[in-house]
Amino acid sequence: MKSLQTKIFLFFVLLLLLVQAIALWTIVAGNESQEKQAITNRLTTAKTIFSAQFNSRRDYLAAFAETAAKDYGIKQVFEDELRSLLVAMNNHRKRIDADLAMAISSEGVITAQLVLDKNQAGESKVKQGTEGKQAFRFPQWLESQEQDHLYVLGDSVYQISLSPMNVGAKTIGWLAFGFEIDQKLAQHFLNITQLHTDFAIKVGDEWRLIASSNTDAELSFTKRVVNGDTPNDYIAIGHLVDEAGQLQLALAMYGLRADIVAVLQEQWWQFLILTFITLLLSLSVAYLIAASITKPIKQLVKQAKIVASGDYNQTVQITDSSELGQLASEFNAMQSAVLSREKAITHRANHDGLTDLPNRSVLKLALQDLADRKQPFRVFHLNLSRLKDVNETLGHDVGDWLIKAAARRLSTLEGFQLLCHIGADEFILLAELNDDSAPDLAVEKIHQVLEENCEYQGISLQLQVRIGIAAVPEHCHDTKSVLQMADTALHHSHKVNQLVQIYHQGLDVNSAERLSLINDLKDAIVDDQLELHFQPKLNLVSGIVTHVEALVRWRHPTLGMVPPDNFIHIAEQTGQINALTHWVFINSLKQYKAWCEVGLNINIAVNISAENLKAPDFYGFICQSVETYNVPAEKVTLEVTESAVVDDPEAAIAILQKFKNRGMRISIDDYGTGYSSLAQLKQLPVHELKIDKSFVQRLCDDEDDRIIVRSTIELAHNMGLSVVAEGIEDEFALNWLAQNKCELGQGYFISRPKPAKELTAWLLEKKPYIFE
Incomplete structure (x- = not known):
């Protein structure tokens, strides 16, 4: 009797016997009352079990749907191609063995639907539902705060839960997962409650039996139970689950009254004898067990309350050599360890693991x-x-x-x-x-x-x-x-x-506009919101426009005309620069052909990003496009910034050399603002340097700028390169550059960038410029 394990075991056995004795005494006092009470308890318990498990399924579905809707992986493929979305949804569905999974777009269309189907052999197989690409039949559910619903699909009824999928403050759609209310569920409740279980649905005035644990179940009997009209030879309880007035799920749980009564009668005398034995044993040993266990347990309970209040300094002292003494010793050790861990956890929770600074x-x-x-x-x-x-x-x-x-x-x-x-x-x-x-x-x-x-x-x-x-x-x-x-x-x-x-407040405006541009740029390329403007380049020897630079503009549906400086960088960061450059290049070649038809022979320059040079198919695209539109390669100039070359000089030089070998002209754009050295410049397979406008705009007033530009022109000529000066905004700069043998010039003094139609008329009317 010194073993605490033995004492606790005897205590619980005796407690259980005592409870049984009380229950049996109630049976002795009134068998009829016992029978009614037993039936009532059984039915109430059955209904409680159903409600608890049905609600548990609902809460489990709701929690899982909400967790799945927060999954970054499924958000990435939510608006991607269907197969990726179905795979992601099925992976989540399998985690809870759901029978139904749906994805609903922000427009209320079912974009994907998976249904667990069972063949005649009882084997389960996932297949796509029949409602794919159809409007969701209950759009009011999407706006409701209620997550759980009853959903009818064909001959099946599902208990489902919906959860919105949010990206920031925007809802991009909803995910839904559901369990079918089927024969398997009915059989489950039969095993637990020993009562047959029928499920039926009522839509309007129409009833339909959907599942039952009873192979001989009839809809008429189920309706009687639900309506409270139970035959005398049965015990039964009914329940209705209302889906916002749209449909009702009816539950009927029942069994033969004779089976219940017979079991009670057979066990009555056995229970009576067992009750007296239990009472006798309980009276004999209850006091001894209580006396030996109560005192040390009270000490431990008192100490547990002290620890719970946050006081870790007091300890409990029990001299008992049994498990209670060992428990007291371990309790004190645990108290010390908890204090140490609490300090460590608090520090770790409030400090960064790398720097140990507050987080x-x-x-x-x-x-x-x-x-x-x-x-x-x-x-x-x-x-x-x-x-x-x-x-x-x-x-x-x-x-x-x-x-x-x-x-x-x-x-x-x-x-x-x-x-x-x-x-x-x-x-x-x-x-x-x-x-x-x-x-x-x-x-x-x-x-x-x-x-x-x-x-x-x-x-x-x-x-x-x-x-x-x-x-x-x-x-x-x-x-x-x-x-x-x-x-x-x-x-x-x-x-x-x-x-x-x-x-300052202006930064928020820029951030909001940038976010809008990031979201809208992909659609802009597809929806033809872009347009090309062309800025002429004047030949500073002949005074005739011989070249133009293609500059993309974005006519945003709400923001109006967006200049390239506001979205080119976004395109590079979001991986859309290749699609943007492809669009610019193709439309530039089309415009070249249009100018040829009206007698204009113009070289077109297109700006190339560093990201374009890294794309493995970029060289093939450029060459194929030139051949497709039958444009002479020498009429195409690719303008590349210094920084694009500096990022990966070897790879950049290699692909630029391939373009040069095909006969296209290569120009280094914004020369003087980047990081390229003279040694690197010597290695580049380029035809011309383009002097940045920051050195050209103040030629009239700044002697230092004139020295820099003159030196750059001489350096380029000594290396066999031609020179283009951009940013010409006054007549002095134009004449000075012509005098210093700069080949080409562009700037607002010559012409601002113009749409193709406007520029065509300007070119046809433009007379040669006469330099002073």
Whole structure:
């Protein structure tokens, strides 16, 4: 009896026997009442079991549908081709063995539907549903907050749950998963409750039996049970599940009354004898067991309450050598371990694993504290520059080392209330505002502490950061918005290549417009929203326009005319630059043929991105297009920026050489603003240099610019290259460039970019320019 396990075992056995004795005494007191009570309990229990399991299926479906709708993988293929979506949906369906899976678009169309079908052999096979590409029959469900519904598909009824799929604030569609209400479910409830189970549906006034555990089930009997008209020789209970008045799911659970009564009668005497034995044993040993167990357990319960209150200093002392004594000892050890783990978990939850600096959780608490105290403060959002280059060149271990070095230096800053590492290469500094808290002074401190290079195994690495700044209440009054504004300012600093950017409202407009352009650019290419403008290039020897540059414009349906500077970079970042360049090149060749028909022999220049040069099929596309439209290769000029060549010189030189061998002209665009060296320029297979407009626009006023342009022209000629000058905005620059033997010139003084039709008329009327 010293074994705690034995004591607990006896206690529960005796407790169970005592409960049985009470139940049997009730049977002895009144058999008829016992029979009615047993039947009532059985029916009530059966209905409770059904409600619990039916609701559990509903909650399980709702939770799973919501989880699946948040899955990034299925969002990626949701609007992709059907096969990918069906595979993704089936993978999710198999996780819960769902019988139905549907994807509904934002327009309310069923884009994909999977149904688990069973053949005559009972084998299950997934197939596409019959409602694919059809409008969802219950659009009101999509706007409702209710997730669970009853869904009729053919001869089957499903318990389904819908969940919206959101990308940001936009709902791109809905996912639905469902379990069929079938014979398998009816048999399941028969096994649990020992009562036959029928399922029927009522649509309007029409009834239909859909599943039953009873092979001889009849719809008329089911309807009687549901309506409360149960035959005397049966026990039964009915239930209706209403689907918003559209259809009703009827449940009938029943069994023969004689079977229940017979079992009770057979067991009555056995239960009676067992009851007296149980009572006798319970009275004999209850006191001894209670006396030996109650005291130490009360001590443990008291200590558990103390620990639950947060006091880990007190311990429990039990001298018992049985399992209770061992439990007390282990309880004290657990209490100490919990205290240690709680401290470690709290620290880990509030600090970054790499730098051990406070993380975003601490940042939120600090911001809330400042807001509660109505204390003005400023947020500095820092982003380490060129960390990606370090990771790609020296490895991520060196990148992590550099992040930790930055964290150590930033930790030494004074005048800031909090330094947080919010992940990757980003840090947040908080500073309370006072009379001496100018942002310039804080920025200077940050740059000073990071100014000295870091030495890693003999390699000198520079720590430089870009900073986005926002303040409360200067820019907003809530903590969430100030973080977003600081992030917006940081993003803009990257865009305009500045180290520091203070937030202003104009940045939000740019961000919203950029997001709109990202979403709309793909449609713009497909829907023919783009158009070409052409800027003439004047031959500075003959005074005749011999070349034009093709420039793409986007006529946005809501934003109007969008210049290329606003969307070319987006196309490069989103992988759409190849499609955009293909469109420009094809339409440029078509325009060349149109000009030939009216007697104009014009060379057309098309701008080429660095991403185009990396595309494996780009060379083949250009050559095939030139052959298809029968355009002489020498009439095509490909303009490539210096930066496009610098990214991968060997690959760029190789493909440019192939274009040159095919007879096309290659031009280096914006020369003087990039990073190419003279040695690299010598290796490039190009025909001409295009001097950037920043050197040309002030030729009249700036002697230094004249020296640079004159030297560039002489350098190009010595290397056998011709020169194009862009940005000619006055007559002085045009005549000066002609005098210094620049071959071609373009700029607003000659002509702004024009649509093809307008430029054609201009070219036909244009007389040769006479230079001074």
